[in-house]
Amino acid sequence: MIEVREIRKSFGEVDAVNGINFHVGEGEIYGFLGPNGAGKTTTISIIAGILLADSGTVSIAGMDIRKDGRKIRSLLGVIPQEIALYEELSGRENLHFWGSLYGLSGRELRSAADRVLERVGLSERANDPVREYSGGMKRRINLCIGLLHHPRIILLDEPTLGIDPQARINILDIIREEVSRGTTAIYTTHYLEEAENLCDRIAIIDNGRILAEGTLQELVRLVGEEDIVTVTGSFTAEQVNPLLGGVKVDHLESDSIRVLVPDSHSISGLLERFFAAGVNVGEVSIKEPSLESVFIKLTGRELRD
Ligand SMILES: Nc1ncnc2c1ncn2[C@@H]1O[C@H](COP(=O)(O)OP(=O)(O)O)[C@@H](O)[C@H]1O
Ligand SMILES: [Mg+2]
Numbered sequence: 001m002i003e004v005r006e007i008r009k010s011f012g013e014v015d016a017v018n019g020i021n022f023h024v025g026e027g028e029i030y031g032f033l034g035p036n037g038a039g040k041t042t043t044i045s046i047i048a049g050i051l052l053a054d055s056g057t058v059s060i061a062g063m064d065i066r067k068d069g070r071k072i073r074s075l076l077g078v079i080p081q082e083i084a085l086y087e088e089l090s091g092r093e094n095l096h097f098w099g100s101l102y103g104l105s106g107r108e109l110r111s112a113a114d115r116v117l118e119r120v121g122l123s124e125r126a127n128d129p130v131r132e133y134s135g136g137m138k139r140r141i142n143l144c145i146g147l148l149h150h151p152r153i154i155l156l157d158e159p160t161l162g163i164d165p166q167a168r169i170n171i172l173d174i175i176r177e178e179v180s181r182g183t184t185a186i187y188t189t190h191y192l193e194e195a196e197n198l199c200d201r202i203a204i205i206d207n208g209r210i211l212a213e214g215t216l217q218e219l220v221r222l223v224g225e226e227d228i229v230t231v232t233g234s235f236t237a238e239q240v241n242p243l244l245g246g247v248k249v250d251h252l253e254s255d256s257i258r259v260l261v262p263d264s265h266s267i268s269g270l271l272e273r274f275f276a277a278g279v280n281v282g283e284v285s286i287k288e289p290s291l292e293s294v295f296i297k298l299t300g301r302e303l304r305d
Helices: 041-045 069-075 091-101 106-119 134-145 165-180 192-198 216-222 236-241 264-276 291-299
Strands: 002-011 015-022 029-033 055-060 076-079 153-157 183-191 201-206 211-216 227-234 248-253 258-260 280-287
Touching: 002 041, 002 106, 015 041, 015 153, 015 211, 029 041, 029 192, 041 183, 069 076, 076 134, 091 106, 091 134, 106 134, 106 183, 134 153, 134 165, 153 165, 165 183, 165 192, 183 192, 192 291, 201 216, 201 291, 211 216, 211 291, 216 280, 227 264, 227 291, 236 264, 258 264, 264 280, 280 291
Parallel strands: 029 183, 029 201, 076 153, 153 183
Antiparallel strands: 002 015, 002 055, 201 211, 227 258, 227 280, 248 258
């Protein structure tokens, strides 16, 4: 349904997207998981036809975005990271405004707006000005705008950013329901749990590149069966180096060591040697194979808000 080949985009010195390739099948939710600045919004904007890539190709439903941009845009619903709503207008008026930009009008537009408002549970509040809405309600209206014209493909750029857990669950449910009707979706996020719970396949993206891609099971297999143990404290690399025994070291620097162990019990010997040698240990964290441990292994850091 969506085929992306070798797209690149630089802003001055910054290579925001640096040779990205992937495809999304019909009816699939494809996740883009990465920290701030990874290149998620730039990639989505290129696919949406909002931004022109420096090179590479994007084809959607067999059409090339450079040639058939108009036709493709009618298939796409874009839910941008930055919410663009008129605060003084009501939710319904905002939908009427944006819907007219999508080429809807008259009764068709009004019934489309009512349909999506109903679907996201905002019919009751639809006539109140947006400035009175909570963050979660604004996110839902933002979602409505992207769904108004019955798009076959939705591009969702961090649609749950900055809202409370309940509102987030609500938005994820709406997206699941949308996809269960056959809509294809690309979903960007920096929340591991969202990628895990929502997406059929996930691409881990950092510094404008996809580092790994697959189903959750496929990705978790990349780290194998080993647990990742991180010990932090106040020590030097030279101090702990002779104490490591046969433990597999993934990363070692002053005050922080990361090791891979077959199960977390195997860490006790290492810690005993640390304590016996008077190594100052502050914190020990154990991560079983999971999307989080895959992420740490691939990027060398944790994914935090
Ligand atoms: N319009 C722009 N001008 C200059 N730099 C940009 C612009 N848009 C994005 N960037 C840079 O490109 C990189 C990727 O940004 P972005 O695609 O927004 O990442 P993400 O959505 O994953 O947070 C960042 O380093 C960002 O600062
Ligand atoms: Mg972004």
